[in-house]
Amino acid sequence: MCSDVQRPSAIVVVGSYSFDEILDPIAGELTEWCWWISVQGSPIESRWLHASDNNFELVEKLAIRVPEFENHDTTAFGRLFVPHLYRHIRIDEWSYFYTSQMSVDVDRHLVQTSIAFERGVSANRTLSGDFLTLLSDCDDLFLMHVDGWWEIYTTNARWRECWLMTFPDAFIRSWKRAGKCP
Numbered sequence: 001m002c003s004d005v006q007r008p009s010a011i012v013v014v015g016s017y018s019f020d021e022i023l024d025p026i027a028g029e030l031t032e033w034c035w036w037i038s039v040q041g042s043p044i045e046s047r048w049l050h051a052s053d054n055n056f057e058l059v060e061k062l063a064i065r066v067p068e069f070e071n072h073d074t075t076a077f078g079r080l081f082v083p084h085l086y087r088h089i090r091i092d093e094w095s096y097f098y099t100s101q102m103s104v105d106v107d108r109h110l111v112q113t114s115i116a117f118e119r120g121v122s123a124n125r126t127l128s129g130d131f132l133t134l135l136s137d138c139d140d141l142f143l144m145h146v147d148g149w150w151e152i153y154t155t156n157a158r159w160r161e162c163w164l165m166t167f168p169d170a171f172i173r174s175w176k177r178a179g180k181c182p
Contacts, residue, residue, distance in 0.1 A: 009174055011152040011160060012182050013167045019089040019097070022143060022150050025162045027082050030099060030141075034064070035077040037089070038096040043075050048088040058084055093147040094179075100140045149182055 013022065023030070037043040049055050062085060064076040077085065142153040152163055153175065164170050171182075 008153045008155050009172050010178060011163050011170050012173055013150040013152065013163070013170045014148065014182050015150075015167075015169075016148065017150060017167075019091055019095075019143075019145070020087045022145075022152070023082070023086055025166045026159050027086065029159075030082040032079050033082070033099045033101055034079065035081045036074055036096075036098045037077070038072075038074045039090060039092050040073055041090075041092075043089055043095075044085065045088045045090045055088075091145045095145040097143040097145075098140070144178070146179055146181075151178060 020027075042049070044059055049059060062077045062079075062081055064078050066074075066076050069076075140154065141156070141159070144151040144153075152160075154160060164172075173182075
């Protein structure tokens with residue numbers, strides 16, 4: 001994880017895009033990344049999940065158990081979430097997605113990142129500036145879906161340019177306006 005006093009600005013994409021549509025421009029670069037997803041209930045589309053025992057087994061294989069969050073709406077997934085599961089993600093009015101290249105082999109790092117994520121997407125649905133500081137000077141990625149738009153936070157300049165080119169109506173704004181209607 002990275003720490004710095006800088007916080008990345010948001011790329012705002014207005015529209016009813018699915019998670020995979022938003023992620024597709026860089027998805028190929030994220031196959032080895034770990035994910036933390038916070039949506040109300042399960043983040044996996046139930047129709048797909050129950051269509052096959054293989055689907056359920058795949059979710060179980062890629063899910064990471066974080067005992068501190070057994071009764072929370074946060075789910076952690078290990079490597080290969082992209083390409084196997086990201087096309088089957090369910091979003092709701094307020095959905096949060098964080099990904100990092102950090103190793104999940106070290107329990108301490110997994111728990112620390114989970115705690116930072118859970119605190120970062122606080123109960124009152126506002127982003128913590130401290131959480132966004134974690135994204136400074138590294139390629140970590142945080143996406144937030146609010147009913148009608150997406151906010152994308154990363155310091156990776158190439159990814160930012162890719163999203164701005166893919167979504168021509170996208171624009172950049174301060175992290176201080178996180179969660180505010182565009």
